[in-house]
Amino acid sequence: MEHITSRSQDLNELLSSLPACCRCRLNRRRCDTQLPSCQNCSKAGAECVFFDHVLQRNQPRSYVATLISRLKEKRGELAARTGQDCSDQGPLSHSPSPDSGRIPSRFGFQTSRYIGNLSCLSHPLSVVNDTTTETATTLAPPALHVEEKLSSDINEDVHGYLMMTYMNNIHSIYPCIDESLPFLSAGWRINRDLNSLDARELFTLELVHSIASQYILQNISTDHQRRSYRVLADECHARALTLFDKAATDISIPTLQAVMLAALHSLFSPQQGNCGQLIGLAVRIAIELSVSDKQNSRSDEAKMLQLYRVTYCIENQVATALDRPALLPERVIRHLSQDIDTRHIQDTLCDLYRIQSRFRSTPDEKAAVSLSQELSSHIEYIEGNTIDHGKANVLATAYETRLLLSPNDDEAAVRLLEIYGQPDYVRTFLSPQCAYRAGVVVSTTASKGCRSAIQAYGRCLVFLEQCSRTWPSASALKQSLESLQ
Numbered sequence: 001m002e003h004i005t006s007r008s009q010d011l012n013e014l015l016s017s018l019p020a021c022c023r024c025r026l027n028r029r030r031c032d033t034q035l036p037s038c039q040n041c042s043k044a045g046a047e048c049v050f051f052d053h054v055l056q057r058n059q060p061r062s063y064v065a066t067l068i069s070r071l072k073e074k075r076g077e078l079a080a081r082t083g084q085d086c087s088d089q090g091p092l093s094h095s096p097s098p099d100s101g102r103i104p105s106r107f108g109f110q111t112s113r114y115i116g117n118l119s120c121l122s123h124p125l126s127v128v129n130d131t132t133t134e135t136a137t138t139l140a141p142p143a144l145h146v147e148e149k150l151s152s153d154i155n156e157d158v159h160g161y162l163m164m165t166y167m168n169n170i171h172s173i174y175p176c177i178d179e180s181l182p183f184l185s186a187g188w189r190i191n192r193d194l195n196s197l198d199a200r201e202l203f204t205l206e207l208v209h210s211i212a213s214q215y216i217l218q219n220i221s222t223d224h225q226r227r228s229y230r231v232l233a234d235e236c237h238a239r240a241l242t243l244f245d246k247a248a249t250d251i252s253i254p255t256l257q258a259v260m261l262a263a264l265h266s267l268f269s270p271q272q273g274n275c276g277q278l279i280g281l282a283v284r285i286a287i288e289l290s291v292s293d294k295q296n297s298r299s300d301e302a303k304m305l306q307l308y309r310v311t312y313c314i315e316n317q318v319a320t321a322l323d324r325p326a327l328l329p330e331r332v333i334r335h336l337s338q339d340i341d342t343r344h345i346q347d348t349l350c351d352l353y354r355i356q357s358r359f360r361s362t363p364d365e366k367a368a369v370s371l372s373q374e375l376s377s378h379i380e381y382i383e384g385n386t387i388d389h390g391k392a393n394v395l396a397t398a399y400e401t402r403l404l405l406s407p408n409d410d411e412a413a414v415r416l417l418e419i420y421g422q423p424d425y426v427r428t429f430l431s432p433q434c435a436y437r438a439g440v441v442v443s444t445t446a447s448k449g450c451r452s453a454i455q456a457y458g459r460c461l462v463f464l465e466q467c468s469r470t471w472p473s474a475s476a477l478k479q480s481l482e483s484l485q
Contacts, residue, residue: 015068019323021048022058028327030280036065051363154209154232160186162212169426170215172345172389174310176260177204178303184208199246200254206243207261210236214268217470218427226469237265237272253300256285256307263314267428270471276324279315283328286311290331309346316353317397319360320404321430326357345390351378352397356404368405375401392425400434403441410445413438414456420463432467432474435460436481443484457481 015033024031024040032038037048038061048061154162163186171179182188183197183205197205213233220226240262247258259282266273286308312328319326355371379398387394399416402409416438419425439460445453464478 017322018061018064019050020325021050021061023048025325028325031325035068036060036062154190156188156190158232159188159190159209162209162216163188165216166208166212168389169424170211170264173349173393173426174264174314175306175346176257176264176310177208178257199243200258203240203243203247203258204261206236206240207265210234210240211261211265211268214265214470215426218466219423233269234272237269251285251288253289253303253307256282256289256304256311259285260307260311260314267314267318267430270429275318279311279318280327282311283315286328306346309350313346313349313353316357317428317430320353320356320400321433326360330354330357345387345394348378348382348394349397352394352401356401359405372402372405375405389424390426392419392422395419396425396434403434403438407437408441410441410450410453413441414452417442417456417459417463421459427467427470429471432464432471432477435463435467436477439464439481440484443481 015035018033020031021038021041023029023044023046024038027040029040031040034042041048049058050061051057052059163184167179167184167186171177177184181201181204183190183193183201194202210233213229213236217226217229217233220229244258244262248255259278262273263275263278263282266275266278289304290308308328312326312330315328316326318324352375355375359367359371375398379395379402382391382395382398396416396419399412399419402412403416406412417435420427420431420435439457442453442456442460446457460481461478464474464481467474468478
């Protein structure tokens with residue numbers, strides 16, 4: 001019975017990932033996951049269809065509803081048969097394992113990411129938390145010298161290391177905060193000046209500490225250090241949540257900064273925050289601010305443009321990975337520098353995500369050719385120039401865009417997996433999904449004996465194994481990729 005309940009939870013998680021229907025995407029309306037039709041299509045009396053990227057054609061949601069109905073029938077038959085078997089065996093018989101009554105299904109309903117017999121995760125995935133099969137990792141811990149038992153009371157050494165980690169690795173890619181604030185410097189005396197911060201500043205400090213700790217967890221292999229930083233990340237996030245209402249009180253730049261910082265945290269720890277809701281709230285605030293930004297000073301305009309860019313980037317990053325519509329219009333990222341040699345890293349990221357957004361809106365061959373030419377110039381510039389911080393993530397975004405335009409480009413897949421393996425690449429919970437798609441592409445070439453594809457396939461498995469330590473769902477992707485060979 002517990003196993004059937006867990007399957008129901010897996011099914012609910014699967015249905016929550018249904019893509020938005022074509023009608024809601026066209027009208028830029030928020031779409032739900034109701035079956036056999038979303039609420040908007042039901043009110044309009046229109047057929048609710050979505051685009052299946054695997055089959056490359058539109059599918060009605062009623063088709064999904066029939067699959068779910070048949071699945072429930074099979075589960076009922078399985079539950080009845082399992083109960084009968086247990087009663088026949090008697091009280092002294094050994095009870096069967098949860099997996100013994102599992103019926104193989106070519107549709108892979110149990111833990112598949114997509115629905116359909118031709119989907120990339122069409123085979124059932126058996127995800128078992130077996131500690132005896134864990135492999136030892138070789139990642140070296142960061143050079144952080146703190147007390148052996150890390151407490152929630154952060155001392156100045158820990159604060160300094162967390163701030164350097166955040167500013168050097170995360171802020172350059174996601175500039176959600178004002179780095180000129182004194183309490184965000186590595187040399188700030190946290191033990192002496194902590195009580196001088198107001199609620200909004202304390203919220204920012206706690207979330208920055210939590211995000212930096214989440215990032216450090218990606219590069220730690222020892223269990224003791226992982227537990228210490230996990231506790232630190234969770235405690236900082238819990239303290240920040242108690243201050244969220246005070247940090248986001250009105251339609252203002254500081255409120256947008258607070259909401260975007262919370263959305264950024266959800267990219268590292270999706271279980272602790274609803275990423276979609278936080279991004280949606282940030283988009284609404286950004287649109288409100290863009291309407292009334294004529295009365296702001298020049299310094300405020302610069303801050304707002306920076307926040308518009310990072311909001312646009314994060315929203316489209318999630319929209320591309322989860323096949324969701326993006327709501328923030330392109331006009332809010334206006335005034336981008338036209339000189340490609342003098343542009344900021346955020347300008348390039350905005351251009352890359354704009355290419356993704358336009359292709360999602362018009363996914364035809366003509367649009368792909370035009371956007372691919374523009375993308376090639378960006379890749380050539382990024383590959384040939386030195387970027388102090390964040391180059392790996394910018395390159396990864398470029399090749400993720402290339403795979404979006406050309407899903408079977410094995411050279412782009414090989415290069416993307418190579419970038420994922422770089423130590424300065426900042427992973428989010430979306431990274432395993434992109435890596436899996438690239439791994440599926442290279443697995444076909446690897447089966448033909450191509451050396452570079454074989455190496456890329458191995459990198460993908462290692463990357464997914466590393467991600468599974470932070471996001472356990474990545475182990476399902478790893479097992480699915482292994483089953484392709």
